[in-house]
Amino acid sequence: MPYLKSIGKNGCGLLAVYNVLTGAFLSKVHLDLTMIIFVLLLVVYFVVFGYLATRIQEKDYEFVQKIAIVGVILSLAPIVIVTLLKMLWGRERYRAMTNPATQFTLWYAIQKFTTDNERMSFPSGHAANSATMVWITLLPLWLKGLKKYETLIVWFTGAWIACVMLSRVIVGAHFASDVLMGATITLMLFYVLKNKFFGKEIN
Incomplete structure (x- = not known):
């Protein structure tokens, strides 16, 4: 051991x-x-x-290690998942369209496998990556001094994710459905990991 x-x-x-x-x-x-x-x-x-x-004190090592494991998985897994989905879906980005009225495709309509970045709109990698910020909401479970700021940390995290999602739509890199799905993938993964590693602490 x-x-x-x-x-x-x-x-x-x-x-x-x-x-x-x-x-x-x-x-x-x-x-x-x-x-x-x-x-x-x-x-x-x-x-x-x-x-x-x-x-980090010795008595906290195992607990902090679990927080770190969640962070590592959350920083790597969404990248792999989103990249594979992007290549499979083949959805064209708005900024690349010359005639949106005919080139627009619904988010659930899989097109064709591609490695062309301009046809890898769905889901949004930036939104998925921004949502990894949700990891910091685990810190109050370890650093009790942050407990009183827990609500502020949650709001800050939500604002960060929302700003990144909105910016990607504004610059024409994604549709709303792209950024919503990108963030959802990371948030769902976080929910599963949080319950797996910290189920006793949050229930």
Whole structure:
């Protein structure tokens, strides 16, 4: 058992490094940061999250590990699910249509398999990814000091998801049904994981 526990710790460590690198890289891409800012951001991420990791008490290790497992699954599974559905559905994006009146297709009408990004509208990957923010609603289960801010955390999470969904529709990348399904996939997965790992704590 100690050996398996050691593997688990090392595995979580590797995943933590992966998520720090991913977070910094996505920040660079979407915010168009210079390489110097990217490196500084990377250092900050490592320092901050490394410090937070040292603050976890031994008695909380298993509970925090469950929160981390949910986070890892929630950050990876929706990407795989949504990407596969996008390729299967083949729904054309609004911005790519030259004649929406004839090219528009209903969300439940599967078209044809594709790898063309302009025909991968359904469901929305951005909406699915934004919904992973719901993970932070688990923190009050561990950090009791956040319990009084639980409602605020839930509202902040909902506002974040809603803003991302709305922005994707505004820029013509998706239809409302695309973003609704994208977010729903992640939220449903979160509901299942939350009940599986924390059923006793929330019931």
